[in-house]
Amino acid sequence: MEQFYFYQKWLKSNGLEHSPLKEKTPRSDDWACFEDEIAACRRCPYGEKRIHPVIGEGPLSASLVFVGEGPGREEDESGRPFVGRAGRLLRKVLEEMGQSPSSFYIANIVKCRPFNNENPKEEAVQACLPFLQRQLALIKPRVIVSLGKVPGMILSGEKEIKITKEHGRVSSYSGIPLVLTFHPSFLVRPNGSSFIPSFVEDLKKALDYCP
Numbered sequence: 001m002e003q004f005y006f007y008q009k010w011l012k013s014n015g016l017e018h019s020p021l022k023e024k025t026p027r028s029d030d031w032a033c034f035e036d037e038i039a040a041c042r043r044c045p046y047g048e049k050r051i052h053p054v055i056g057e058g059p060l061s062a063s064l065v066f067v068g069e070g071p072g073r074e075e076d077e078s079g080r081p082f083v084g085r086a087g088r089l090l091r092k093v094l095e096e097m098g099q100s101p102s103s104f105y106i107a108n109i110v111k112c113r114p115f116n117n118e119n120p121k122e123e124a125v126q127a128c129l130p131f132l133q134r135q136l137a138l139i140k141p142r143v144i145v146s147l148g149k150v151p152g153m154i155l156s157g158e159k160e161i162k163i164t165k166e167h168g169r170v171s172s173y174s175g176i177p178l179v180l181t182f183h184p185s186f187l188v189r190p191n192g193s194s195f196i197p198s199f200v201e202d203l204k205k206a207l208d209y210c211p
């Protein structure tokens with residue numbers, strides 16, 4: 001219980017007021033075309049209602065890539081990944097581990113906000129996944145961290161993952177180590193905050209793959 005209150009307090013007192021500065025993704029002609037393609041995409045219904053597609057953020061030379069499910073409300077409004085409360089927790093934890101926004105890339109399985117924050121529908125995943133696959137092929141990270149069960153299952157190809165039991169396990173995506181961990185939106189819930197130390201350990205495991 002003591003630990004629970006400690007992490008509740010930690011959540012309140014850290015990183016909830018301001019989003020960190022945007023780490024811009026450098027644009028090459030190829031990358032500009034890629035962004036334009038996503039901006040014009042309407043391959044699935046999520047494209048019709050989005051405010052902004054959320055392509056990803058960070059340097060294309062990153063060794064570490066985080067992959068979440070899809071944009072939420074604040075991400076849809078800003079066009080940036082992981083800027084809501086859960087994202088600020090992720091960024092704060094990384095900052096405390098000495099990781100600046102220039103050392104990682106963040107993206108999602110789908111680029112447009114799923115309706116009512118639902119798990120992305122199969123048709124949207126099928127339509128959108130090639131974009132992420134192209135990003136990962138370009139970035140060639142040393143390690144990928146999947147945030148939550150859905151991206152873990154999609155990237156690993158595994159049929160079922162129980163994150164509370166299997167977090168920290170290293171699976172793989174196209175030969176790249178894939179560390180399974182919690183989605184930070186779970187960690188900011190009252191019953192999730194006690195898992196923050198485990199989340200930190202999972203991230204440490206991922207960082208062991210980085211130079």
Ligand code: SF4
Pocket residue numbers: 038041042043044045046047048053110111112113124127128
């Ligand atoms: S979610 Fe992906 S596939 Fe669907 S419209 Fe947006 S960019 Fe296109």
